[in-house]
Amino acid sequence: MTTYTTNPPALVVVAHGSRDPRALSTVRQLLDRVRALRPGLPVHLGHIELNAPLLPDTLAELDARGTGAAVLVPLLLSRGYHVKRDIPEMAAGARLHARVAAPLGPHPLLVDALHARLTEAGWHTPADGATRRASGVVLAAAGSRDPESRVDTGRTARLLAERLGVPVVPAYASAAAPTVPDAVRALAARGRHRVAVASYFTAPGRFATECAAAAPGIASAPLATHPAMAHLLLHRYDQTARTPSTTPLELASAV
Template sequence: MNEISAQLSGRLGLGRPGLVQLGGRRRPEPPALVVVAHGSRDPRALATVRTLLDRVRALRPGLPVHLGHIELNAPLLTDTLADLDARGTTDAVLVPLLLARGYHVRRDIPEMAAAARVRTRVATPLGPHPLLVETLHTRLVEAGWRTDLTEAERRRSAVVLAAAGSRDPDSAVDTRRTARLLAQRLGVLVVPAYASTAAPAVPEALRTLAARGRDRVAVASCFTAPGRFATECADAAPWIASAPLGTHPAMADLLLHRYDQAREADGRSNAA
């Protein structure tokens, strides 16, 4: 009986809050939100992303939320978009679960979207943004970072912001901006460093800080989920290393914020 009721509610639009107006007229469905993750061979990454999407659904009931990967995991973004088309969905906003601009945001995702029959627009990546910094701060505190440092302790302390790295110079620009925002929040020096491709590497940044007398250095993991890069950077930490950003509530808020921004920008361009 419950299953039949659910099916009937779905057909009538009663199970999708906000789709039925007074007088029985239906409002158009909002564009689907497609969260675009990179993909990872580490099974913890996929589990983390799925839990994060459940948080997003809980925050915005009635919003169709889907997952697509650039590589390594199913469903691939191309398959997600093809499935949306088969279901009759005509409109989607793609939000990269990425923390800075780079090749994936500039090329891979737009090219996959262009091949789809569904109308799409690609939102801004998650960083830099204060909600991202809020998550980084929380993870550091969870790892043991004290928020009541004396002035002398601040001069000895620092944080290495460990990010994936990219050959795209815009990626480094975004990571440096995130580092500055985190430094303002913590009141200590924050140095961006990278797991691959870009310089400085995390161990190099740690050695440089140690040579400058910074003997209380934490590694802030600027990765969305557990994986090889996050593990390698944490292993290099001389003191504490924070956990990946994961399913922090601010991450779900940030995904919806980027979705809303993309919709508003699209509305302005259509009105122009």
């Protein structure tokens, strides 16, 4: 655990926001896990859209309290417009000193959470070769028009494939191809009819529900409050807090 000799910057977890009330409840529970792991660290929530508190409001409130600095950790799984434009612009508009961390993915801790969620849903990697050759996984993500987002999701798919020992095909709910049904068909065309869908979403919502409904068999739950998610939020916070502010941050690290 990283220790700070002076008051640490506040941690602001930046969630996308959702019309599904389960999402906000899930994010709040995740923040409680973070607080339990790091007592004394100020942990706050800000949304990009749809839910209160919005990120600019959170930053304004912290400034009004006299908070001098904050690290903004996106509760997002890859690079994309929100990470590269929306959040930095909101940070730049704040009166306090705000720095933006890398998104959560790709990272081995996400693979830990994905594997655990699949196991909870009933997945097991077959020991016999014939069943393994008939198995595959679709990694269902939200999707983005940003090609770097697809690169990041592809890296997570490869890390998960290494863990499971079967092919993992990334698929998307919107804005990118293939869709989950298309990915399932592509695996079937390769003789892989035992297909599970791994939910690569931070919380329940419409996209996660739609992707799970397209699963021919097992579909895992969103990553949500898995302990690895809380540890990864703190890891991204520490990475940024201990990096000199004049040093450019790498926005996609698998370490």
